[in-house]
Amino acid sequence: MTSSNAQAGSATKTPLPTIFAFGTVGLPLAGILLIFVVYLPRFYVGLGISFILVGLAIPFVRLIDVLFDPLIALVMDRTKTPVGRYRPWLLLGAPIAMLGVYNVLMPPPHPAVTYLIVWLVVSYAGLSMLNLAVAAWVAVLAKTYDERSRLFGWTQAMAVIGSISLLLLPKLTHNKVSAGLASSMPIITLILVTALPLAVVICTVFTPERIAPTPRRPQFRFRDYWGAISRPSILRITLADFMLTLGPGTTGPLYVFFFHDAKGFTIPDVSLLLISYIGAGVAGAPFWARVAHRVGKHRTVQIACVSYAISQTILMAIPRVWPGYTFAQALPTIVGMFAVGFVASAFLLLIRAMVADVADEVKLEQNRDLTGLLYSMVTTTTKIGATIILVAVFPVLQLVGYNGKEGAINTPHAIFGLEMCYLFAPIILVFGGGAALIGYSLDARRHGAIRAALAEREAEVSIAAAEESLVGTPQRV
Numbered sequence: 001m002t003s004s005n006a007q008a009g010s011a012t013k014t015p016l017p018t019i020f021a022f023g024t025v026g027l028p029l030a031g032i033l034l035i036f037v038v039y040l041p042r043f044y045v046g047l048g049i050s051f052i053l054v055g056l057a058i059p060f061v062r063l064i065d066v067l068f069d070p071l072i073a074l075v076m077d078r079t080k081t082p083v084g085r086y087r088p089w090l091l092l093g094a095p096i097a098m099l100g101v102y103n104v105l106m107p108p109p110h111p112a113v114t115y116l117i118v119w120l121v122v123s124y125a126g127l128s129m130l131n132l133a134v135a136a137w138v139a140v141l142a143k144t145y146d147e148r149s150r151l152f153g154w155t156q157a158m159a160v161i162g163s164i165s166l167l168l169l170p171k172l173t174h175n176k177v178s179a180g181l182a183s184s185m186p187i188i189t190l191i192l193v194t195a196l197p198l199a200v201v202i203c204t205v206f207t208p209e210r211i212a213p214t215p216r217r218p219q220f221r222f223r224d225y226w227g228a229i230s231r232p233s234i235l236r237i238t239l240a241d242f243m244l245t246l247g248p249g250t251t252g253p254l255y256v257f258f259f260h261d262a263k264g265f266t267i268p269d270v271s272l273l274l275i276s277y278i279g280a281g282v283a284g285a286p287f288w289a290r291v292a293h294r295v296g297k298h299r300t301v302q303i304a305c306v307s308y309a310i311s312q313t314i315l316m317a318i319p320r321v322w323p324g325y326t327f328a329q330a331l332p333t334i335v336g337m338f339a340v341g342f343v344a345s346a347f348l349l350l351i352r353a354m355v356a357d358v359a360d361e362v363k364l365e366q367n368r369d370l371t372g373l374l375y376s377m378v379t380t381t382t383k384i385g386a387t388i389i390l391v392a393v394f395p396v397l398q399l400v401g402y403n404g405k406e407g408a409i410n411t412p413h414a415i416f417g418l419e420m421c422y423l424f425a426p427i428i429l430v431f432g433g434g435a436a437l438i439g440y441s442l443d444a445r446r447h448g449a450i451r452a453a454l455a456e457r458e459a460e461v462s463i464a465a466a467e468e469s470l471v472g473t474p475q476r477v
Contacts, residue, residue, distance in 0.1 A: 021206035027162030055394025073376035097126025152349035153289035243433030245385030280341030288346035304346035305434030
């Protein structure tokens with residue numbers, strides 16, 4: 001890096017206090033995601049709803065949820081208020097998400113499947129507003145190719161803290177509160193619905209938001225949208241994101257079942273074991289951001305795909321533990337989980353950072369800011385991937401006779417079916433995600449030229465606006 005480039009990079013670096021304020025929203029959002037993805041299916045199966053119904057209800061809601069992001073993005077990209085474009089969506093999404101999360105996690109004693117569907121729809125509507133606004137805000141907060149990797153790395157590391165805080169509850173409460181226990185849901189619900197509004201307030205008050213000036217109010221047309229979402233770069237990113245969601249995501253709904261029944265860990269220890277996987281992101285996210293600085297984001301994703309296959313294979317080969325196991329006996333699994341989590345932390349942060357780069361490319365070519373729409377593409381594929389996972393996996397568990405209720409005794413045949421569901425899909429799908437980025441061309445050099453052209457145009461627009469303001473000012477006599 002030349003001295004001039006170094007100075008430019010330093011000048012565009014987002015201050016750490018701003019990053020910390022912006023990243024606060026990720027703490028409760030990560031906690032909610034953890035509960036919904038890992039523990040919610042098991043929670044409702046334990047309440048008496050069958051695997052088949054849970055496996056159909058949650059994907060059904062996710063399919064409805066798929067429609068939220070593009071619709072919200074279309075309005076978000078046209079939002080213009082005195083407090084910014086993305087800030088109002090955080091303030092609107094928070095109470096909706098709080099209402100939905102509270103009712104999902106605090107159901108009546110014997111809820112019907114329709115109850116789960118209704119309140120999941122409300123939850124995901126609010127969460128869509130929050131997640132999409134946060135993701136799109138990054139493109140405004142961080143302008144350069146490398147700075148976006150840095151910002152996503154820091155905020156993802158902060159989100160990890162939110163998840164780990166919930167997973168540490170067994171240790172902090174002497175096993176009285178654990179995310180895997182139905183009796184702990186009331187206290188967990190209280191934590192989440194209290195932390196979310198506090199985080200949103202901190203983020204919206206202390207995070208700056210400057211939208212680049214435009215020469216006129218944008219008139220959005222269908223061909224503009226189609227031109228943005230059909231470009232090869234965003235199609236590659238969308239396909240990669242879909243496959244990388246399906247891969248590691250396959251293990252999420254099965255996690256508690258697998259490590260409890262197939263690997264032999266107690267329910268509180270299953271939650272603690274997840275700390276090594278999620279906590280690895282604290283070290284992994286900044287590491288992969290630095291690798292991306294050296295070799296590029298898309299190549300870094302491909303390196304992480306190969307590393308994931310290796311680490312996942314090693315984890316699966318580690319023997320199970322037996323009742324009365326010691327820490328030394330559990331240590332190989334802990335290390336294996338850390339390795340898989342360290343590698344998997346690359347996928348989300350780098351894909352999201354790449355979308356921001358494409359948004360700049362679209363902005364330069366079309367002179368329209370479609371950041372929200374482009375982010376809705378990858379958030380939508382993430383939701384579709386999560387839907388396919390549940391539709392494919394949960395009915396298989398039902399067919400092999402696996403019983404997911406607390407305290408159930410399963411046959412060796414059922415355990416083997418569980419293991420097969422957990423083993424094969426992730427590696428194949430992750431390789432597909434890496435392959436989707438072969439030929440991707442929007443690298444640091446290309447993005448630097450795009451940002452320079454955008455900066456020049458923004459300066460011209462600002463000068464023209466200033467001159468127009470002076471001409472329109474009445475002269476005093």
